Amino acid sequence: MNIVILGCGRVGALLATQLDNAGHAVTIVDNSNDSFQRLDPEFKGDKVTGSGVDEEVLRRAHVNKADAFIAVTNGDNRNIMASQMAKEIFNVKKVLCRIYDPLRESTYRELGLETFCPTNLGAMMLFDAITGKKVHNGVMPERKG
Amino acid sequence: MYIIIGGGGDVGYYLSRNLLKRGHEVLLLEKQDARQKTLADELGPSVTRGDACEARTMEEAGARRADVVIAVTGEDEDNLVICQMAKQRFNVKRTIARVNNPMHEDLFKKLGIDITVSPTRSILALIESELLRPPFLMLLTLKKAGLEIVEMTIDPKSKIVGKRLSEINLPRSSNLALIIRGTEPIFPNAETELMADDDVYALVNHDGEAELQRAFGM
Numbered sequence: 001m002n003i004v005i006l007g008c009g010r011v012g013a014l015l016a017t018q019l020d021n022a023g024h025a026v027t028i029v030d031n032s033n034d035s036f037q038r039l040d041p042e043f044k045g046d047k048v049t050g051s052g053v054d055e056e057v058l059r060r061a062h063v064n065k066a067d068a069f070i071a072v073t074n075g076d077n078r079n080i081m082a083s084q085m086a087k088e089i090f091n092v093k094k095v096l097c098r099i100y101d102p103l104r105e106s107t108y109r110e111l112g113l114e115t116f117c118p119t120n121l122g123a124m125m126l127f128d129a130i131t132g133k134k135v136h137n138g139v140m141p142e143r144k145g
Numbered sequence: 146m147y148i149i150i151g152g153g154g155d156v157g158y159y160l161s162r163n164l165l166k167r168g169h170e171v172l173l174l175e176k177q178d179a180r181q182k183t184l185a186d187e188l189g190p191s192v193t194r195g196d197a198c199e200a201r202t203m204e205e206a207g208a209r210r211a212d213v214v215i216a217v218t219g220e221d222e223d224n225l226v227i228c229q230m231a232k233q234r235f236n237v238k239r240t241i242a243r244v245n246n247p248m249h250e251d252l253f254k255k256l257g258i259d260i261t262v263s264p265t266r267s268i269l270a271l272i273e274s275e276l277l278r279p280p281f282l283m284l285l286t287l288k289k290a291g292l293e294i295v296e297m298t299i300d301p302k303s304k305i306v307g308k309r310l311s312e313i314n315l316p317r318s319s320n321l322a323l324i325i326r327g328t329e330p331i332f333p334n335a336e337t338e339l340m341a342d343d344d345v346y347a348l349v350n351h352d353g354e355a356e357l358q359r360a361f362g363m
Contacts, residue, residue, distance in 0.1 A: 053222050055248050077198060080229075081222040088255055103200035104226070107233050 004029065004066045004092075006052040006082050007073035011098070013038035015070065020045050027061045030073075052082040055089060068094040076101050083113055149174065149211045151197025151227040152218030153184045156243060160217065161188055172206050197227045200234055208235035217243040225249075228258045281363055284346075291350050294322075295357070301341035303362045311335040314360050316353035322346050 001024045005016050008030035016028045017040040026045035029052055030036065036047050050057030052073060063069060069086035071079035076099045083097035097115045099105040105117040128134055146169050150157050153175030161173045165188070173188065174197040175181040181194040195202035197216065208214065214231035216224035221244060228240035242258045244250050247266040254261060285294040299306060305313060310321065310333055323346040324331040324339075331337060339345070349357050 053249075054246070075222070077220070077222040077226040081225050084225075084256055085252060088252060101199070103234075104198065104230065107200070107230055111229070111233055 001025070001067040002062070002065055003027070003068045003070070004058075004061050004063050004086075006030075006069070006071045006079070008035035008038055008047075009072065009074055010038065012070075012072045015072070016045060017043055027066075029057065029061045052078055053085065055085065058082070058085060058090065063090045063092060066090070066092050068092065068096070070096045070098075072098045076104055080104070080108055080113070087113075146170065146212040147207070147210055148172075148213045148215065149197070149203070149206055149208060149231075151214070151216045151224070152243075153177075153180055153192065154217065154219060156217040158184060158187070160215065161191060165191060174202065174206065198223060198230065200230060203230065203235060208237060211235070211237050213237070213239045213241065215241045219245065221245050221249050225253060225256065225258070228253075229256065232257055281358055292348055293351060293354060295347050295349060295354070297345045297347065297358075297361055297363070299339055299341055299343040299345065299361070300363075303341075305339050305360075305362055306341050308339055309335065310337050310339070313339075316349065316356040316360065318353040319347055319349040319357050322348055 003019055003024050003026050005012050005026060005028045008016070008028050012028060016026050020026045020043055027048060028039070028045060029048045029050065031049065031051050033049050048057065048061040050060065052058070052071065063086055069083065069092045071083045073079055079097050079099060083095050086092040086095045095114060097108065097113050099108060099115050099117055100119050102117050102120050105115050109115050148164055148169050148171050150161055150171065150173045153173055157173055161171050164171045171191050173184065173192045174195045175184055175192060176194065176196040178194060181192060184192040193206065195206065197203060208231055214228060214237045216227035218224055224242040224244070228242045231237040231240050239259050241260040241262065242253055244253055244261045244263040245265065247263045247269070250261045250263055250266065280298050280300060282296045283293055284296055315321070321333050324333050324337065325344040326340060347357060
């Protein structure tokens with residue numbers, strides 16, 4: 001698969017390395033060159049420097065040819081906007097968007113974005129660990145409304 | 146009207162001040178503490194510290210009864226999220242977003258933002274229409290007759306300034322219909338003299354266009 005990852009932080013770099021090792025064609029985008037140091041030295045994918053909400057940068061990363069787009073910068077709004085660009089402008093089939101704010105995450109899920117919220121996931125795991133019960137199975141609980 | 150504004154930069158500040166003067170109910174949200182205090186000195190209780198992207202802040206701001214939400218931060222992604230959250234979560238009828246990168250205008254419209262305002266695009270358009278007025282402009286094509294209506298502005302340095310139309314070699318397939326001098330319209334004849342900065346409107350067929358430009362020294 002052709003996969004574009006936006007944001008070369010801890011998660012982005014680790015995911016890029018893993019997908020690269022699994023034989024996928026990975027392009028990673030970050031607005032700072034220094035971030036690419038987090039990648040494994042053996043990383044064979046492409047690195048693109050620039051803003052993830054700039055159409056020209058995304059084009060340079062060949063998002064138009066991507067099978068999947070994953071937005072994991074440290075800004076919720078940046079991830080949200082970039083994901084919607086990948087869907088609406090570049091018609092990427094599989095778009096995943098990280099949103100830390102649970103309220104924002106539920107709104108964008110309603111709007112049809114495929115989102116994941118580390119805050120919710122972390123809280124659920126800690127809840128289970130503290131109570132010793134397996135209340136959560138890693139799947140998000142149904143939301144009201 | 147009740148208007149919520151996200152982003153207390155210069156745009157947000159002057160916008161709030163003007164809307165308040167016009168008698169609207171305004172709430173300006175600014176997330177930076179120091180900036181919010183400065184704004185509150187001027188605008189009083191119409192300013193609150195808060196992030197307009199946060200659902201809880203917007204709930205407390207009374208977003209449900211807002212007639213308009215306006216996002217004017219310096220970041221396009223923040224303006225997009227402020228407006229989308231307002232629409233989707235709080236059913237705000239009208240949302241207005243400032244767009245800094247003019248390429249984002251179409252995307253914002255596609256994503257449901259009602260009105261976008263792009264200062265960059267406005268200034269670009271102004272430069273093109275006012276400062277870079279092309280000396281030769283095709284206004285209209287009359288397809289069936291194969292004719293074009295063109296506008297030419299006479300360069301003050303052009304050789305034809307001061308010449309009568311009868312002295313100029315116009316292509317046979319053209320007709321000078323109108324000259325606008327300042328604000329005065331002149332219907333030209335063979336004796337009409339051309340002057341600097343005249344706007345000349347002509348009918349010409351496609352093949353005569355280059356010849357017409359040559360006749361006017363372009």
